[in-house]
Amino acid sequence: MTARDVRAPGLAALAALMADETRAVCLLALLDGRAWTAGELARQAGVAASTLSEHLGKLVAGGLLAEERQGRHRYVRLADARVAQLLEDLAAQVDPSGVAWPRGLREASAGSAMARGRTCYDHLAGRLGIAVTDALTERGALRQDTGFALTDAGVAWFEAAGIALDRRTRRPLARACLDWTERRPHLAGVAGAALCRHVLDAGWCVRIGSERAVRVTAEGERALSGLLGIEAGALR
Incomplete structure (x- = not known):
């Protein structure tokens, strides 16, 4: 029996993190390289702040986002350039004919x-x-x-x-x-x-x-x- 690749669970978990449209909207918005507040991302994604906060928690825990706090404000940004490269590479695979006008x-x-x-x-x-x-x-x-x-x-x-x-x-x-x-x-x-x-x-x-x-x-x-x-x- 062929040995199972030990990276498989991690890859599946990473894919699951991005396999949600609200989280995908947030990740793509953060490709501008800046830190966004949860409220700004909630408006961008068109969801309630409480809903967005739950999504951000998963992305931070999964290592895709880094979190910063200044006073009462919570900011998030992409964890590093490797995450940005991964997102751009994946986005480039989207068939433009299937994108809504x-x-x-x-x-x-x-x-x-x-x-x-x-x-x-x-x-x-x-x-x-x-x-x-x-x-x-x-x-x-x-x-x-x-x-x-x-x-x-x-x-x-x-x-x-x-x-x-x-x-x-x-x-x-x-x-x-x-x-x-x-x-x-x-x-x-x-x-x-x-x-x-x-x-x-x-x-x-x-x-x-x-x-x-x-x-x-x-x-x-x-x-x-x-x-x-x-x-x-x-x-x-």
Whole structure:
């Protein structure tokens, strides 16, 4: 008799944690990389605060979320970058033909904004993320033919742009993350996180609405055009 894989119970428990639509809504919302209150997530999921609190307890106990308390407020965030990667990889497997169409103009506008540009935990995604990834690849800063790797020229590009790369972490310098709207990989890892943080801190991109959507500012269009040669039309 073949020995049973000891990881099976743990995998089943992990899958069960995500096999609930309310919990899935919360996990996907938290892919913006920020901490949310239970009340904010309850409104996002369209459920009562008491119901949401029970779901959050399971996600925290299961290691998918980390909890922080400030005074009377309870905040939760994704436990770490590995959880974010798992969620994005799973979301990319969802067949877009089976996704319900937006029910009104507001939802359609929000969906369009998310597809145009958004944060994926701590890096850029959507058409914006793909445009940046393609531009870095065309300039020899990023290689995609033998995996996903930042080249020496890429490291030099980040240094010249004044974007610090944290080499102390165990995260890979560059990692491919499959974009669920573009169905192509965008840049993640240390380099992706550093670039995303820089464009937000510099005001090249601003968050819009309560979702993960971001918009490139006029200053950002000029900066990304100068640094990467990306045409403004590709950023709008």
